[in-house]
Amino acid sequence: MSSRVIPRLHVTTRALADPGTLFGFASRTDPLIWMRGGAGIVGSGEALRLVHTGEDRITDLAADWQSVAASARVDDDVRLPGTGLIAFGTIAFSAASATESVLIVPRQIVGRSGEHAWITEISIDGEAYPEGAPVRTPLGESVTVPLAEDADADQRHQALVRTALERIARGDVAKVVLARTLTGRLPEGADRRRLAADLAAAYPQCWTYAVDGMIGASPETLISVRAGSLSLRVLAGTAARGHGAEADQAAADTLLESRKDRDEHAYAVRSALAALGPHAAGLHGQDSPFTLRLPNLWHLATDISGRISDRASVLDLIQALHPTAAVGGTPTAAAIDLIDELEPFDRGRYAGPTGWVDAHGNGDWAIALRGAQVDPAGDITAYAGGGIVAGSDPASEFRETGIKFRPIRDALS
Ligand SMILES: C=C(O[C@H]1C=CC=C(C(=O)O)[C@@H]1O)C(=O)O
Numbered sequence: 001m002s003s004r005v006i007p008r009l010h011v012t013t014r015a016l017a018d019p020g021t022l023f024g025f026a027s028r029t030d031p032l033i034w035m036r037g038g039a040g041i042v043g044s045g046e047a048l049r050l051v052h053t054g055e056d057r058i059t060d061l062a063a064d065w066q067s068v069a070a071s072a073r074v075d076d077d078v079r080l081p082g083t084g085l086i087a088f089g090t091i092a093f094s095a096a097s098a099t100e101s102v103l104i105v106p107r108q109i110v111g112r113s114g115e116h117a118w119i120t121e122i123s124i125d126g127e128a129y130p131e132g133a134p135v136r137t138p139l140g141e142s143v144t145v146p147l148a149e150d151a152d153a154d155q156r157h158q159a160l161v162r163t164a165l166e167r168i169a170r171g172d173v174a175k176v177v178l179a180r181t182l183t184g185r186l187p188e189g190a191d192r193r194r195l196a197a198d199l200a201a202a203y204p205q206c207w208t209y210a211v212d213g214m215i216g217a218s219p220e221t222l223i224s225v226r227a228g229s230l231s232l233r234v235l236a237g238t239a240a241r242g243h244g245a246e247a248d249q250a251a252a253d254t255l256l257e258s259r260k261d262r263d264e265h266a267y268a269v270r271s272a273l274a275a276l277g278p279h280a281a282g283l284h285g286q287d288s289p290f291t292l293r294l295p296n297l298w299h300l301a302t303d304i305s306g307r308i309s310d311r312a313s314v315l316d317l318i319q320a321l322h323p324t325a326a327v328g329g330t331p332t333a334a335a336i337d338l339i340d341e342l343e344p345f346d347r348g349r350y351a352g353p354t355g356w357v358d359a360h361g362n363g364d365w366a367i368a369l370r371g372a373q374v375d376p377a378g379d380i381t382a383y384a385g386g387g388i389v390a391g392s393d394p395a396s397e398f399r400e401t402g403i404k405f406r407p408i409r410d411a412l413s
Contacts, residue, residue: 065313094339177388226362236300238404
């Protein structure tokens with residue numbers, strides 16, 4: 001499906017005195033946010049929206065973006081990651097999804113990184129240039145929204161996991177990631193920035209994202225690109241935090257020694273390395289995973305970095321990587337077929353790529369986990385899943401999804 005005609009954008013970035021926290025510069029109803037540890041970018045307004053669906057959604061967005069970048073006039077006084085022409089993106093997990101994959105160029109972006117802060121203004125060529133100072137509005141109150149699940153959600157998820165285990169035993173797949181949903185509704189007028197701000201406060205080590213209603217705090221870096229270098233953090237394998245320091249350390253140690261979790265993790269690392277191989281040189285990661293501590297859980301994690309060998313942009317690398325076995329499975333095509341067969345819902349942007357891209361093909365993208373899609377009317381669908389491999393236990397898998405819902409549940413309570 002194709003986007004509309006590409007307009008010529010005029011982009012100006014200039015340095016800004018310390019703007020304080022950034023959330024207040026985003027729009028209340030449709031915030032564009034990408035933050036981690038107090039640094040990041042927030043956008044308001046919409047200069048351009050590129051939209052695609054289907055099998056070629058990522059390559060089509062990448063091609064459109066190249067045209068936008070090639071024709072834009074950019075005056076960038078700051079020249080840091082996140083300055084100049086930027087689009088925020090959220091991409092549907094599945095080629096079969098009815099949900100749109102989008103790149104959105106805001107009218108205004110306010111950003112900060114360390115000591116530096118900046119404002120970027122974007123106009124469509126020929127238009128009067130937008131005026132000066134960024135406008136911050138106070139964040140609305142947190143809201144309490146119960147997220148509902150069906151009475152038999154536990155039994156249903158366990159039945160799915162058992163079916164997946166049968167298919168694994170039969171040799172159809174070695175790993176498949178299965179998810180479930182919770183639903184709720186934001187009260188009218190609720191400030192969506194508040195949800196993102198609460199997630200960022202509770203999970204400062206995660207990427208807090210908000211793009212086209214997809215809002216969450218993801219620990220998993222799908223891919224970061226900076227001037228020819230790439231890096232990513234692969235996560236797969238999960239354990240609940242223990243109560244008390246000793247039990248907590250024991251939980252991490254058990255996770256690190258768990259054969260089942262190590263297998264689950266290895267599939268995800270292998271799929272990322274295989275996807276990046278044709279585009280990268282000097283790829284390296286740890287020989288064995290480390291345990292990543294988050295407020296709600298432990299993950300097995302591997303950091304990978306390398307150099308881009310073929311001038312691929314961050315969007316090209318997303319096309320190569322998505323879906324990794326952290327959210328799809330192994331082998332990829334058979335796992336995606338199994339997900340389509342077993343999960344009774346369209347994943348939308350859940351487990352899809354979300355992040356930002358600049359005019360040079362740099363950017364940071366996470367896998368859209370630990371979040372929810374909030375539609376314009378306020379309907380919320382939250383998603384969480386887990387990797388199933390030989391040896392997975394259906395009851396534990398259900399509990400694991402419960403732990404992964406905590407960020408969004410807590411932010412709404
Ligand atoms: C699929 C999810 O998490 C993935 C990322 C980290 C650990 C995972 C796991 O242990 O199953 C999943 O692969 C999710 O949060 O919905």
